Amino acid sequence: MLEIASVNSFYGKAHVLSDLSFTVQRGQVAALLGRNGAGKSTTMKSIMQLVVPRSGQVRFMDRDLVGLAPHRVAKMGLGYVPEDRRIFTDLTVLENLEVGRQPAREGTVTWTRDMLFDLFPNLAERRNNRGKEMSGGEQQMLTIARTLMGNPSFVLLDEPSEGIAPVIVEQMARVILQLKSEGLTVLLSEQNLHFARAVADVAVIIEGGAQKFHGTLAELNAQPEIRDAYLSV
Amino acid sequence: MSIVLETRGLSKSFGAIKAVSDVSFSLHKGELLAMIGPNGAGKSTCFNMLMGQLKPTAGTVWLNGQDLAGLGPRQIWRMGVGRTFQITGTYASMTVAENVQMALISHNRRVFAILPYAHRLYRDRAMELLDLVGMGDQADRHCAVLAYGDLKRLELAIALAHEPSLLLMDEPTAGMAPRERIALMKLTADIVRDQGVSVLFTEHDMDVVFAHAHRVMVLNRGQLIANGTVEDIRNDPRVQEVYLGGGTLFHAAEEGQHA
Amino acid sequence: MGFFIAQLLTGLANAGALFMVASGLSLIFGVTRIVNFAHGSFYMLGAYVGYSLMQVLPGAVGFWASILLAGVIVGLIGVIVEICVLRPVYRAPELFQLVATFGVILVIQDLTLMTWGAEDVLGPRAPGLTGVVRIMGEPVPKYDLALLVITPFVALGLWYLITRTRVGVLVRAATQDREMVGALGVNQSWLFTGVFFLGCALAGLGGALQLPKGGADLLMDFNILTAVFVVVVIGGMGSLPGAYLAAVLISVLGVFGVTYMPQSTLVLMFVIMVLVLMIRPYGLFGRPEVAGEHGQVGEPERPIKPAGLRARMIVxxxxxxxxxxxxxxxxxxxxxxxxxxxxxxxxxxxxxxxxxxxxxxxxxxxxxxxxxxxxxxxxxxxxxxxxxxxxxxxxxxxxxxxxxxxxxxxxxxxxxxxxxxxxxxxxxxxxxxxxxxxxxxxxxxxxxxxxxxxxxxxxxxxxxxxxxxxxxxxxxxxxxxxxxxxxxxxxxxxxxxxxxxxxxxxxxxxxxxxxxxxxxxxxxxxxxxxxxxxxxxxIARSFDALIVVFLGGVKTLAGGVVGGVALEGVKDILTRFEYWRLALGVLIILVVIVAPDGLVGTARKLAERWGILRGAEDSK
Structure with missing residues (x-):
């Protein structure tokens, strides 16, 4: 469904992704693993075209995304949840969801507010609260809910477990599994291998912006030397 | 052991909301004390009161026996409290060494000097501090191009510039990879041991907390619900309920240590 | 008492144009983070365009249609400016766009001079609203009363648009984090253009509406700009109710000032502003700016070093x-x-x-x-x-x-x-x-x-x-x-x-x-x-210095000096021509688009690319 082929991305002069390639199949939950600074967030942004790759291809449903405006990428069914949450703190929960709202899309779930409130009961209680009045965990849920309002067929989750309490992390894992059961494809970046094990089918390990491993989590578990070399657990 | 920091009945209300209520604890010399709790539990508010950024609604804070009431952040800093931030705050337009030199210039009260060249002042002392955190070889690099983990270490060097007796660290390992986290906390623990500094830190990574803290406090809804050894806290059912959860998604402290 | 009320009503009527221009400026700033210095120019254009339309369109219907059309036309001119001048510089360092909008001021000034001439234009009276109404014995112009009614409607309409509609939600979201709005599937470019249209149309509307009271002249742009800034600061950046209240406050006090302290009308406005800010630093309804907001661009500066031997020799x-x-x-x-x-x-x-x-x-x-x-x-x-x-x-x-x-x-x-x-x-x-x-x-x-x-x-x-x-x-x-x-x-x-x-x-x-x-x-x-x-x-003198610093390069120590030489030199040549402002404005806009790092910054980058200078650390 998503194919990254020989992508090279730069931040200013720093060469962050070098010849990065991997694929994600429809219906999978894929975990993008790697150390801090390995290029995980840049990979996410390069898919969304928030960072435009200097060379290579990002093929989504057989169409190259490179060079498209981010809103066009979003319109094709890619939903992006940034690592630093970036909710609209001056807007209420309902208004945040409104910003994310897009027309229904064929071949994927059409989310309504009520469905999302079922998924995230905390948000329902706080629907008229402003974003800044919410805790970190609630904000994290809101960013995911906001992205789902765009009815994406493919969700990019950048570091969903970072900086939140362990109880919320567990809830996050349940949500991701539920998205999978609804037929969505998910690519999440993660530093917490335990979290990845709990939710993902396949793992992609990157280091220095290049792919070092691509396989199922069972295969990864069978090769502890890879884990030790690249994941610094 | 002598008490470095002590609070009694520390409280802060914003309007009708009690962000922190009646928090009392003490921190001994050479101790690494962790403060954990869900987001919004009042950890940041506590920190800001200790640092003088917020005025407590009630309660007292003593630093080495001295009441901090009414003192601002700069005065508290001069009394020997250093601080690092969750999101690093370094001077992006300067070199690594100059970042530390700036803190030394301030410590020596020469901020308004207009004649000497700043990059020549306290260079040697800055290098010592950078060597201490393992950044000596990067002293002349541009701060803006540093890796995140190195920025954290630089920030630690800045916080140590005025030889503080107390270090407040707000989520010191946020945004770092597991191995970097362990390395940074090990460095901090070494400094605690060698320099006789006391550290109070907040943290979400339980591996870090359980591996390095000497003692742990748990805040929930502004109240101190537990205060004890790592073992006490892990087995405390209330802490499990409000914060730790089932414990399936973080690994045990023992596992973290052998990395 | 009657005199007092008449004064109050006049003040309220005067607030209309001020509010419209200020709310437009505030909206544009909120979404694009650009302080549109040229906003006064759009106000001026509104007056001139409205005047010309009124010459063609007859009667009461023609009068009001002219005002509305003037708003739309000025809004469209704003769209042209946004697409041609601002779009290329959104990625430039923050505040660099200021210089571009200043270029726009110069261009519009000369284009207006070319089109309508240097003579002040007397505004036509509003058909059917030419006389006065006596309120407790005091005369109040009928047109003032009309303005008094129109302004709150415009304000309410705007408020509804911003707080109750999807467009308003998007605008407010973009005010905070425009990149994220884009990543959620909203076409930012059109949102920016749309907001620019709305903001400029409001300014144009304000200019056309005040025609029967003040006519049109070539100094309108700078004259209103100061008052608008004061209104925005007092009301709070980005707050519509704030802008309305502040516009009323300033206008009413202005009217009373003329009566009781004719020597200090201008000073009065600033005294009020300082008083308000002493009590509420971010204006009546404003909020502190959040540091480190998203959407900021520009790489951090490099470390500075005292000049080496070679540089000293050159100097x-x-x-x-x-x-x-x-x-x-x-x-x-x-x-x-x-x-x-x-x-x-x-x-x-x-x-x-x-x-x-x-x-x-x-x-x-x-x-x-x-x-x-x-x-x-x-x-x-x-x-x-x-x-x-x-x-x-x-x-x-x-x-x-x-x-x-x-x-x-x-x-x-x-x-x-x-x-x-x-x-x-x-x-x-x-x-x-x-x-x-x-x-x-x-x-x-x-x-x-x-x-x-x-x-x-x-x-x-x-x-x-x-x-x-x-x-x-x-x-x-x-x-x-x-x-x-x-x-x-x-x-x-x-x-x-x-x-x-x-x-x-x-x-x-x-x-x-x-x-x-x-x-x-x-x-x-x-x-x-x-x-x-x-x-x-x-203001123009302050802007000269600003332009010089930005053109020379903010992030380089030599920027001020190099920019100073360049601007004064160019001005010396250009001022020999009749429409020198137009030429200078276009030149400034071009430099902003072509050399967003300023003259020195761009020269340094070129020199690094060609290997004359050693580059930044990570280019090796």
């Missing part, structure tokens, strides 16, 4: 060439060189606080003109010799900077910028209205140097020594702990404060130093020209 050689100028240059060239030197010192003083401190002052002319007036007043009233006057000019300007800085530095970012502008306008209006002392618009004349310095060559040398001395001093200060502390406060105020640096005091001291240096330049200026007029304190 020394340059100075030698300058010093020998009397040998080979004409006396005209000497006068021009003196002007440029003075201007470079002025620009370098702004660059000190703007480049190193990140303090974008829109009102630096207050200290240049202030210094000039201090010297001129001393000479006129106390027969002070030039030498003493040149010493006291920076002292006076520095004192002014200490007072103004104390108020302005309570705020940051765009609020700080607007406050400085308002204060420089306050000084300007003091000078302009206090005719007995300052001779108002006639200026102070016959202020000549002491006998020994009266020759062109001697005065050139005097300026050369003082100006290069000042510039080198500022440059050295940049490398001293003080300059470092100033950069520290800009890079991370939080860290600086957490390590014992009193950032506000550092910035205050820097502001005072920059003011004093601008005062030196102002003093030199008076004696070189022999006279001074209020326009040395004008």
């Amino acid at each position: 020394a050689a340059g100075l030698a060439v300058l010093a020998l100028m009397p040998v080979y240059g004409s006396s005209f060239a000497l006068v021009l060189a003196t002007d440029i030197l003075i201007f470079c010192l002025f620009a370098a003083s702004l660059h000190f606080i703007l480049g190193l401190g990140g303090l974008v002052s829109f009102g630096h002319a207050a200290f240049f003109g202030g210094g000039a007036y201090v010297a001129a007043l001393l000479v006129t009233y106390a027969d002070t010799p030039m030498e003493l006057a040149l010493l006291l000019a920076p002292l006076g300007a520095g004192m002014a900077a200490i007072i103004i800085g104390w108020v302005c530095l309570r705020l940051t970012g765009v609020y700080f910028a607007m406050l400085t502008l308002a204060f420089s306008q306050l000084l300007w209006s003091l000078v302009f209205q206090w005719g007995e002392v300052t001779r108002g618009d006639d200026g102070l004349v016959n202020i000549w140097p002491s006998a020994w310095a009266s020759g062109t060559t001697v005065y050139f040398y005097l300026s050369l020594v003082i100006c290069t001395g000042g510039i080198l001093f500022l440059r050295h200060a940049a490398h001293a702990p003080f300059g470092y502390a100033l950069r520290a406060a800009r890079d991370s105020a939080r860290q600086a404060e957490a390590t014992g640096i009193d950032t506000k005091r550092v910035q205050w001291a820097a502001f005072a130093l920059a003011g004093a240096m601008a005062g030196v330049a102002g003093g030199l200026f008076v004696f070189s020209k022999g006279s001074v007029f209020p326009n040395e304190l004008e």
Whole structure:
């Protein structure tokens, strides 16, 4: 469904992704693993075209995304949840969801507010609260809910477990599994291998912006030397 | 052991909301004390009161026996409290060494000097501090191009510039990879041991907390619900309920240590 | 009592145009983060376009249709400006777009002059609303009453749009994080263009609506700009109710001011503003700006180093060439060189606080003109010799900077910028209205140097020594702990404060130093020209310095000086033509688009690319 082929991305002069390639199949939950600074967030942004790759291809449903405006990428069914949450703190929960709202899309779930409130009961209680009045965990849920309002067929989750309490992390894992059961494809970046094990089918390990491993989590578990070399657990 | 920091009945209300209520604890010399709790539990508010950024609604804070009431952040800093931030705050337009030199210039009260060249002042002392955190070889690099983990270490060097007796660290390992986290906390623990500094830190990574803290406090809804050894806290059912959860998604402290 | 009510109603009517322009400015700033200096120009265009339409469209229907159409047409002109000028520079460093909008002001000024001529235009009366209504015996123009009714409707409509519709939600979301809005599938470009249309249409509408009251003239753009900034600052950036309330406050007090304190109408506005800000630093309904918001662009500056041997040799050689100028240059060239030197010192003083401190002052002319007036007043009233006057000019300007800085530095970012502008306008209006002392618009004349310095060559040398001395001093200060502390406060105020640096005091001291240096330049200026007029304190003068610093390059120490030479040089050539503003405006816009790092920054990047200079660290 998503194919990254020989992508090279730069931040200013720093060469962050070098010849990065991997694929994600429809219906999978894929975990993008790697150390801090390995290029995980840049990979996410390069898919969304928030960072435009200097060379290579990002093929989504057989169409190259490179060079498209981010809103066009979003319109094709890619939903992006940034690592630093970036909710609209001056807007209420309902208004945040409104910003994310897009027309229904064929071949994927059409989310309504009520469905999302079922998924995230905390948000329902706080629907008229402003974003800044919410805790970190609630904000994290809101960013995911906001992205789902765009009815994406493919969700990019950048570091969903970072900086939140362990109880919320567990809830996050349940949500991701539920998205999978609804037929969505998910690519999440993660530093917490335990979290990845709990939710993902396949793992992609990157280091220095290049792919070092691509396989199922069972295969990864069978090769502890890879884990030790690249994941610094 | 002598008490470095002590609070009694520390409280802060914003309007009708009690962000922190009646928090009392003490921190001994050479101790690494962790403060954990869900987001919004009042950890940041506590920190800001200790640092003088917020005025407590009630309660007292003593630093080495001295009441901090009414003192601002700069005065508290001069009394020997250093601080690092969750999101690093370094001077992006300067070199690594100059970042530390700036803190030394301030410590020596020469901020308004207009004649000497700043990059020549306290260079040697800055290098010592950078060597201490393992950044000596990067002293002349541009701060803006540093890796995140190195920025954290630089920030630690800045916080140590005025030889503080107390270090407040707000989520010191946020945004770092597991191995970097362990390395940074090990460095901090070494400094605690060698320099006789006391550290109070907040943290979400339980591996870090359980591996390095000497003692742990748990805040929930502004109240101190537990205060004890790592073992006490892990087995405390209330802490499990409000914060730790089932414990399936973080690994045990023992596992973290052998990395 | 009747008189009082009539006054109140007139004030409320006057608030209409002010509110529309201010809310447009506020909206555009919110979403695009651009302080649209050209907003006054769109207001002016609205008046002229409305006037022309009214000549064609007859009757009451024609009148009101003209007003609406003027709004739409000006909105469309705004769209053209947004697409052609601003889109290419959204990625440029923040505030660099200011320079582009200033270019737009110049272009619109000359285009208006070309189209409608230099004569003021008398606004047509509104059909059916020409007379007066007597309220408790006092006459109130019917048209005022109409405005009184229309404005709240416009305000309510806007409020509904922003708070109750999807478009409004998107606008507010984009105000906070426009990149994220894009990543959620919203086409930002059209959102920006749409907001620009709305903002400009509001300005145009305001301009057309006030035609029957004030007509149209070529000074409208700057005249309303100050009031609009004051309204936005008092009301709070981004707040519609705030803008409405502040517009009413300013207008009503303005009307009463004319009646009871005719000598101080302009000053009154600023006094109110300062009072409001003392109590509510972010305006009546404003909120503090959130530091480190998303969507900021521009790479951090590089570390600075004192000039190496090669650079010092080049500077020394340059100075030698300058010093020998009397040998080979004409006396005209000497006068021009003196002007440029003075201007470079002025620009370098702004660059000190703007480049190193990140303090974008829109009102630096207050200290240049202030210094000039201090010297001129001393000479006129106390027969002070030039030498003493040149010493006291920076002292006076520095004192002014200490007072103004104390108020302005309570705020940051765009609020700080607007406050400085308002204060420089306050000084300007003091000078302009206090005719007995300052001779108002006639200026102070016959202020000549002491006998020994009266020759062109001697005065050139005097300026050369003082100006290069000042510039080198500022440059050295940049490398001293003080300059470092100033950069520290800009890079991370939080860290600086957490390590014992009193950032506000550092910035205050820097502001005072920059003011004093601008005062030196102002003093030199008076004696070189022999006279001074209020326009040395004008917005346009402040903008000159801003343009120079941005064009030269904010992030390079040499930016101020290089920009100063470039702008003064170009101006000297262009002002020989009739429509020089148009040419200069277009030129400025082109430079902004082509060289977003400023002249020095761009030159350095090119030099690095071609291998002449060693590049930044990570390019190896």
